[in-house]
Amino acid sequence: MKTKLLWILAFCIAAGIVLIGCGESKVEKKVKVKNKDTFVLVEYGTLRSLDPSVCYDNVGRQRLMNLYEPLIYFAGSATDKFKPMIASEVPTVENGGISKDGKTYTFKIRKGVKYHQGGEVTPEDVVYSFKRNMIADSAGGPMWMLLEALTGSGVTRKNEKIIPGIFEKIDKCVEAKGDTVVFHLPTAYPPFMSILTYTSSIILSKKWAIANKCWDGNIANASKFNDPKPGYEPLKKIANGTGAYSLKSWEPGKQFVFERFDTYWGGKPQIKTAIFKNVSEWSTRKLMLHNGDADRAQVDTNYLSEVKAMKGVKTYDVPLLSVTMAFFCQNVDPRGNTSIGSGKLDGNGIPPTFFKDINVRKAFLHAMDRQTYKKDVFSGMVVLPTSPNIKGLPYHRENLPFYAFDLEKSKEYMKKAWGGKVWEKGFKMVITHNTGNDMRKAAAMMLAENVSSLNPKFKIEVRTVDWKDYTIQYRAYKFPMFLIGWGADYADPHNFVYTMMHSEGVYGRYMAYKNARVDKLATLGIQTTEPSKRKVIYHNLQDLWYKEALAVPLYQQIVTRAYRDNVMGFVPNSIDTDAAEDLKAISKK
Amino acid sequence: MLSTHKLVNILQAYIIRRLFFLFFVIFGVSLLVFTIQYSYGPDRRAMLYVDSPQQAKDIPELKKKYGLNDPYPVQYVRYLKEIAMGNFGYSIVAARPVWDAFLHYLPITIELNLFVVPLFIIIGIWLGKQAGIKRNTTYDHVTRILAIIGWSLPTFLFALILLMIFYGKFGLFEPAMLSANIEAFILDNPDKYIKYTGMYTIDGILNGEFGITWDAIKHLFLPVLTQVIVIVAILMRVMRSSMVEEISKDYVITAQAKGVDSKTIFNKHVKRNALIPVITIAGQLAALSMEGSIAVEMIFNRHGIGNWLAHAALKLDTSVIMFMCLFMAVIFVVTNLIIDLLYAYIDPRIRLT
Numbered sequence: 001m002k003t004k005l006l007w008i009l010a011f012c013i014a015a016g017i018v019l020i021g022c023g024e025s026k027v028e029k030k031v032k033v034k035n036k037d038t039f040v041l042v043e044y045g046t047l048r049s050l051d052p053s054v055c056y057d058n059v060g061r062q063r064l065m066n067l068y069e070p071l072i073y074f075a076g077s078a079t080d081k082f083k084p085m086i087a088s089e090v091p092t093v094e095n096g097g098i099s100k101d102g103k104t105y106t107f108k109i110r111k112g113v114k115y116h117q118g119g120e121v122t123p124e125d126v127v128y129s130f131k132r133n134m135i136a137d138s139a140g141g142p143m144w145m146l147l148e149a150l151t152g153s154g155v156t157r158k159n160e161k162i163i164p165g166i167f168e169k170i171d172k173c174v175e176a177k178g179d180t181v182v183f184h185l186p187t188a189y190p191p192f193m194s195i196l197t198y199t200s201s202i203i204l205s206k207k208w209a210i211a212n213k214c215w216d217g218n219i220a221n222a223s224k225f226n227d228p229k230p231g232y233e234p235l236k237k238i239a240n241g242t243g244a245y246s247l248k249s250w251e252p253g254k255q256f257v258f259e260r261f262d263t264y265w266g267g268k269p270q271i272k273t274a275i276f277k278n279v280s281e282w283s284t285r286k287l288m289l290h291n292g293d294a295d296r297a298q299v300d301t302n303y304l305s306e307v308k309a310m311k312g313v314k315t316y317d318v319p320l321l322s323v324t325m326a327f328f329c330q331n332v333d334p335r336g337n338t339s340i341g342s343g344k345l346d347g348n349g350i351p352p353t354f355f356k357d358i359n360v361r362k363a364f365l366h367a368m369d370r371q372t373y374k375k376d377v378f379s380g381m382v383v384l385p386t387s388p389n390i391k392g393l394p395y396h397r398e399n400l401p402f403y404a405f406d407l408e409k410s411k412e413y414m415k416k417a418w419g420g421k422v423w424e425k426g427f428k429m430v431i432t433h434n435t436g437n438d439m440r441k442a443a444a445m446m447l448a449e450n451v452s453s454l455n456p457k458f459k460i461e462v463r464t465v466d467w468k469d470y471t472i473q474y475r476a477y478k479f480p481m482f483l484i485g486w487g488a489d490y491a492d493p494h495n496f497v498y499t500m501m502h503s504e505g506v507y508g509r510y511m512a513y514k515n516a517r518v519d520k521l522a523t524l525g526i527q528t529t530e531p532s533k534r535k536v537i538y539h540n541l542q543d544l545w546y547k548e549a550l551a552v553p554l555y556q557q558i559v560t561r562a563y564r565d566n567v568m569g570f571v572p573n574s575i576d577t578d579a580a581e582d583l584k585a586i587s588k589k
Numbered sequence: 590m591l592s593t594h595k596l597v598n599i600l601q602a603y604i605i606r607r608l609f610f611l612f613f614v615i616f617g618v619s620l621l622v623f624t625i626q627y628s629y630g631p632d633r634r635a636m637l638y639v640d641s642p643q644q645a646k647d648i649p650e651l652k653k654k655y656g657l658n659d660p661y662p663v664q665y666v667r668y669l670k671e672i673a674m675g676n677f678g679y680s681i682v683a684a685r686p687v688w689d690a691f692l693h694y695l696p697i698t699i700e701l702n703l704f705v706v707p708l709f710i711i712i713g714i715w716l717g718k719q720a721g722i723k724r725n726t727t728y729d730h731v732t733r734i735l736a737i738i739g740w741s742l743p744t745f746l747f748a749l750i751l752l753m754i755f756y757g758k759f760g761l762f763e764p765a766m767l768s769a770n771i772e773a774f775i776l777d778n779p780d781k782y783i784k785y786t787g788m789y790t791i792d793g794i795l796n797g798e799f800g801i802t803w804d805a806i807k808h809l810f811l812p813v814l815t816q817v818i819v820i821v822a823i824l825m826r827v828m829r830s831s832m833v834e835e836i837s838k839d840y841v842i843t844a845q846a847k848g849v850d851s852k853t854i855f856n857k858h859v860k861r862n863a864l865i866p867v868i869t870i871a872g873q874l875a876a877l878s879m880e881g882s883i884a885v886e887m888i889f890n891r892h893g894i895g896n897w898l899a900h901a902a903l904k905l906d907t908s909v910i911m912f913m914c915l916f917m918a919v920i921f922v923v924t925n926l927i928i929d930l931l932y933a934y935i936d937p938r939i940r941l942t
Contacts, residue, residue: 035769046900048684057640139651140644160653227654230638231679231686249776251693252684253900254892257776273773277765280900281887283749284764287757293769468636468905471645486642506642 036588037272039567042279042288043298045579046253051235052202053136053143054228058579061199066258066274066583067116068202068241071107071126071181072193077573079321079491080394082193086110086121086203086242102188102529107181113265115205116239116246123176128206130183132215134170135222138233142200145489149195150174152186156226167222188529191492197575198490208240244269244584253278258583270587289313289562295588296563298578302438304381307562314565318572319383319558321488323390323496326431326443326481326552328355328364331512333477339430339463340480345418347426347457354429354480360422361549363413364481365403367450368443368552372405377442383556387545388486388496390556392574394531395493395538401546402553411454426457433462433483434470440483443554447481474510482510483554491575493538494526501541501550511550518544600930607926611919618918619672619911623665626907631657637681637905672915678908682900687912690897696787697766697893698879698886700805703788704813706875709820714867716821717828718860724833732825739822745884748815752888755811762811764890771804812889816882820874827870831863861935868931876924880917 045059055064072090075083082090088110091097097106113121130146137143137156144154150173156166174183185192195201210216213234215225228234239247244266245258258274277294279285282303289297290310299307308315332352334343341349355361370384383391386400403409415423431448433440441464448460465473474482484507489495499505502522503514518541525537559578563570569585576582626634635651638644652658656667671678675688683690720732739747755761767775767789775782785795790809793802835841836859844854879894886895894913901909 038769040769046682046684048681056644139654140638140647157650160650231681231684236684251892252690253682253897275769277890278892279764279890280896281890284752284888284890287752288764291756291760291763293763468633468639471636471639471642472632472648475645475648484642489643506646 035273037270039271039274039296039583039586039588040288040294041274041276041296041298041581042285042294043276043579044278044280044285045298046278047250047256049231049233049236050239050247050250051136051138051228051233052199052204053133054138054141054230054233054236055199056140056142058577061577062579062581063256063276064199064202064239064241065243065580066245067239067243067247068199068204069113069243070198070201070203071196073197074491074573074575076571079194079392079573079575082197084110086113086126102190103185105183105185105192106177107183109179109181110265111179113242114263115208115242116261117205117208119205119207121203121205121242123179123181125206126181126203127174127176128209128217129202129204130174131170131219132204132209132225133200135167135215135225136228136233138227138230142198142489145195145198146200149189149192150183150185162223162226167219170222171219187527189526190529190534191490191494191526194490194492203242204235205240209235212238245274248273264584266584269584271583274581274583274586276581286310289564292564294564295567296561296581299560299562301378301557301560304560305379307560310562312565314563314567316561316563316570316572317381317558318561318576319392319556319574320577321390321392321491321574322485322577323385323388323556324440324443324483324485324554325385325388325500326364326368326447326483326554327500327507327511328361328551329474329477329480329482329510329512330356331477332480337478339432339478341428345421345425345427348428350427350429350480354418354427357417358549359413359417362403363410363417363454364447364451365549365552366406366410366413367454368403368447368554369405369450370402373443373446373554377439378555378558381558381560383558385553385556387542387553388500389493389538389542389545390496392556393488393491393493393496395535397539397542400542403549407450407454410451414454414458423455426455426459428459428461429480430461430463431481431483432465432470432473432479434467435464436467437483439555439557443552444483447552477510477512485557487577488575493541494522497525497538497541498522501545513548513550515544515548518548604926604930607922607929611922614918614922615915618914619669620665622911622914623668624661626911627661627664629905629907633905634907637907677912677915680897680901680906680909682904682906682909683897687908690909691894691912691916693787694892694894694897697891698895700788700790701809701812701816701882701885701891701893702875702878703790704809705816705820705878708813708817709824709874710871712817713821713824713871714828714860714864717825717867718832718855718863720825720829721832721836721863722855724836729829732829736822736826739818740826742819743884744815744819744882745888747819748811748885748888751811751815762807764811764888766805766808766891767801768804768808771801775801808889812882812885812891815885815889816878820878824867824871824874828863828867831866832859835859835863864935865932868928868935872924872928872931873921876917876920879920880913 047059047063048057049055049060050063052064069085071085071087072082073085075081084090086109087107089108091105091107093100109121109123109126134143134147148154151166151169153163153166156163174181215222244261244264246261248257248259250256255278256276260269260272262268285297288294307313330353332340334340334352340352343349343351345351374380374382374384386402389396431444433444444462448462452458452460473479486496486499500507501518502508503519521537521541525534528534528537566589568587568589571585631652632648634657635648638651639648677687680687680690716732720729723729752764756763782796782798785792789805790802793799793805841854841859880898883895883899886893887899898913
């Protein structure tokens with residue numbers, strides 16, 4: 001009897017599971033708008049600090065941009081047009097806000113802008129905010145941008161010592177004059193306006209900041225407030241901005257809750273409460289979006305097809321101002337380096353200067369099948385870049401030539417390389433990419449396979465290295481070829497072109513590439529204010545990029561944002577990363 | 590026969606002696622984990638503070654700032670001094686000091702374990718006992734199959750299946766610790782809900798807000814079910830084997846021959862003796878669960894120790910990893926002590942010397 005009962009029970013459980021599996025989801029039928037005035041975003045990024053002098057990550061930027069406001073911000077989807085925020089108008093040369101030499105910027109300050117905890121914004125607050133953040137200048141933080149533009153030095157310390165006179169420069173570079181704030185730049189700096197949109201340029205209440213142990217306003221004491229201990233910076237966990245939302249609660253690693261600021265100067269937004277939950281597991285995020293418990297879910301590229309097939313979900317494809325390339329290092333460190341085999345052109349390795357020969361570089365460029373890569377890896381959802389001056393940046397050249405996939409040409413260049421020795425002896429090397437990035441892995445594999453197919457003596461191995469080690473090693477000139485990306489700090493070609501082409505640029509340096517003409521033009525690009533002249537400079541640099549065949553441009557990513565279909569108001573802007581969310585623009589039907 | 594007074598003295602001396610060894614264990618573990626993390630080299634450790642290529646330029650400055658270039662003994666002594674003062678470092682992933690983060694996350698894991706541990710012990714022992722007694726019957730075969738399924742199915746997969754069925758299909762048991770409206774109530778009414786223990790089930794009762802307790806229990810259902818099913822399988826099998834071994838011993842045959850009823854034989858004699866290996870396994874499993882189940886916490890969106898540890902490991906948040914090694918060393922020493930005491934309690938022939 002008992003045995004029979006057990007069998008019946010087992011059958012019922014199995015049948016139940018099968019029925020559940022086959023039946024249409026009850027939730028799918030039932031999903032309705034939950035909490036019309038609450039917006040829930042499920043994401044996986046973590047936030048380190050709310051201090052604008054420290055915050056240099058996308059999640060932090062997103063939080064700060066809803067809590068605080070800068071003087072100006074990008075207008076709509078534009079990356080070269082601005083709208084006034086704390087400033088009452090955008091300064092231009094025409095309205096006298098920007099001096100003709102590009103060294104003085106005058107901002108009229110909006111009146112009646114209130115802070116969450118009381119008080120109104122004054123020009124003194126604006127001046128204090130800029131000085132305080134530059135004085136703090138945390139290691140690894142974002143202040144280099146403002147420091148470079150306003151003092152000519154991207155840092156306040158050198159060899160752990162304060163640079164003499166740096167605080168005096170900071171003190172003099174910005175001042176309040178009546179209802180205006182005036183910035184004095186040592187030299188013209190065209191991306192300055194774009195830098196002012198960054199979170200390091202948001203406005204703090206001077207009184208509140210000083211009460212919370214920020215710089216006391218006395219420049220003689222500045223060094224005491226420089227480079228605060230990470231995690232103990234004064235504004236790490238608190239916020240008092242002018243943004244449309246105030247900080248209601250923050251449980252690190254769990255959730256961040258915003259509350260509408262009802263007396264916001266720009267009008268009351270529809271969403272009353274916004275909850276940003278940290279949900280690391282994709283399946284959980286997906287189900288929450290599916291059930292309507294989340295209004296938006298952060299999606300990784302490999303799950304795009306799943307999210308696009310979901311009912312009741314609206315997706316937006318936004319090209320980002322970021323680019324990934326495969327860089328050639330033209331002078332690899334051979335010490336204990338397994339990436340270059342024997343270190344000689346003997347068929348078992350490559351010499352450290354293997355990529356100094358332009359023929360080798362061109363051969364690799366012609367071996368990259370960009371169209372197949374686009375189709376197979378991204379399902380067509382990607383922009384193929386041609387140079388660091390990517391689409392979306394000013395002075396981008398649409399018609400810049402590129403090295404099309406052509407294995408015959410690749411073969412020709414390889415035959416010419418190193419006086420024919422490469423073809424004769426063959427070579428062995430490693431292409432490296434960082435762990436966990438499938439897009440980079442696919443590109444590395446494609447290059448390795450295609451180049452190896454040219455000659456049986458060519459042997460290329462693809463190696464994966466953890467990101468932290470990867471960063472250390474490419475900076476130690478250990479990789480002959482490394483794949484890495486760059487995201488915009490601000491929307492100006494200088495941020496990309498200098499980085500990748502100048503011999504002192506963040507990547508240019510580690511490509512061990514030095515070209516006096518390129519260096520001169522890249523420097524000139526940042527010193528020139530006249531747009532027509534800048535256009536010529538950056539067009540020349542793009543030409544040089546092509547001629548010099550410096551790296552293999554791989555992809556300019558398009559991110560997909562997934563919202564429930566009742567969520568309205570999202571405005572795409574390529575400067576905003578996936579983490580960004582302008583809550584005041586969002587509403588729910 | 591020892592007097593009660595003498596027994597208590599022996600017990601006290603034993604506990605003190607074992608706890609004294611705890612310091613040596615902690616020292617050994619600290620030396621080991623420090624050496625392992627030191628082997629990463631200064632650049633690698635400085636990378637903890639670097640998230641993007643933009644920040645990488647500050648690596649030399651970060652190394653100097655944190656003394657990462659200092660010799661090994663200097664760094665180790667500095668580390669020991671800090672932990673002696675209760676400073677376990679700063680957790681980048683938790684954005685707060687390690688100790689603060691630990692106190693924040695621990696109640697969430699303990700709350701889960703408060704349900705999981707008693708359940709897996711009771712169910713595991715009971716099912717194992719029954720399977721042992723009803724050896725080679727349908728009952729034994731069914732529990733064996735269930736045990737194989739429970740133990741061989743990866744926790745994350747089992748958790749995902751449960752989540753898809755209950756939450757995905759029926760909209761039940763949202764993956765969170767509380768419902769959105771209850772969380773909003775707590776945020777909006779800081780005067781009505783005081784955080785005493787950090788465990789919603791208990792704090793709800795202490796605040797007289799039973800709705801919060803009920804809501805928290807509902808949200809614990811799937812994580813507890815997952816953990817219990819996975820852990821119970823091994824305990825059940827150990828208990829079964831132990832029961833089978835005991836049943837075949839001479840004293841059981843003698844008792845049966847003398848006409849002692851089966852209930853008394855199994856419950857009073859066999860079960861008691863069969864529990865010895867089970868206690869060891871149960872203790873180790875309970876100790877391990879203090880680390881939090883990474884898969885369960887991540888999938889059901891519970892921000893406890895497991896979730897924290899997973900993020901810390903991915904980011905190489907060394908302060909967290911080193912602290913957790915020390916914490917687990919303490920947990921295992923204490924657990925082993927409790928197991929030894931339980932041995933003596935269950936089997937008086939075992940002496941604490």
